[in-house]
Amino acid sequence: MTAATLRALHHGRATGDPLVLPGPWDAASARVFAEAGFPALATPSAGVSAALGYEDGEAPAAEMFAAIARIVRAVPVPVTADVESGYGLPPKELVERLLETGAVGCNLEDSDHRTGRLKDPAEQADYLAAVRAEAGEALFINARVDTFLHGVADPGQALDRARRYTEAGADCLYPILAPAEQLAGFAAEVTLPVNALALPTGPSPRELGQLGATRVTFGGGQHHKSMTALADSARELREA
Structure with missing residues (x-):
């Protein structure tokens, strides 16, 4: 699989028919999603970190890349990987290590995990x-x-970053936690596909597509849902 395959899945989509990318956290969950017929998968840092025994943002880069490689090997569909803000790696090393896993895409966020703050948009655009x-x-x-995500309600700041990242060569924009009522306005102002995060209590993937999302992902939500079901099963077993 190539990035061109993944890229093509983002284009020519009808309104209300977004690309839905489940978030596998290990090889077994990846196989489940691929066998269900999803054309591509998107690893979430939160789910993968949890599966490795870490809090989100605390998994060592080496373990994260190894986990991504196992997921890629397990399925016949393209995999894009959440690599947080790049683990402090220089661009050349980040790209080399990503390509070594077999992943054909990545998420890169503009939060600095060390400080808990937003990165400078110009610096992030340069990195991208x-x-x-x-x-x-x-x-x-x-x-x-x-x-x-950081509570900045002004949509103008999100759009400024989006335009900088577009000029930097991004393929897609991901305004994570953008309120549903602002998603359509954001999508109308940008020229790239828009990724929306589906939340358990929020609009459905189809509804997000109608609001302008080209692509829908789930963050660590599916891992959390699965672990909740497993905990219920464990309690039932313990009480049987």
Whole structure:
């Protein structure tokens, strides 16, 4: 599978028919999603970190890349990987290690895990441009815009970042936790596909598509749902 395959899945989609990308956290869950007929998968850092025994953002880069490689090997569909903010790696090394896993895409967020703050948008745009230059067309780059995550309600700041990241060579924009009422306005103002996060209490993937999302992902939600079901099963077994 190539980035071109993943890229093509984002284009020519009808309104209300977004690309739905489940979030596997290990090889077994990846097989389940692939066998269900999903055309591509998107690993979530939260789910993979939890499966490895870490809190989100605390898994060592080496373990995360190894987990991504196991997921990629397990399925015959394209896999894009959440690599947080790049683990502090220079663009060349980040791209090399991603390509070694077999992943054909990545999420790169504009939060700094060390400080818990938003990165400077110009610096993040430079980083994205450098990743694009190293990867060429070999990676589909999903640029996360974290303003809403950090409580910045002004949609203008999200759009400023989105435009910078578009110019830097991103393939898709991910305004994580953008309120549903602002998603359509955001999508109307940008030229790239838009990734929306589906939440258990929020709009359905189809509804997010009608609001302008081209792609829908779930973060660590599916891992959490599965672990909740497993905990219920464990209690039933313990009480039997």
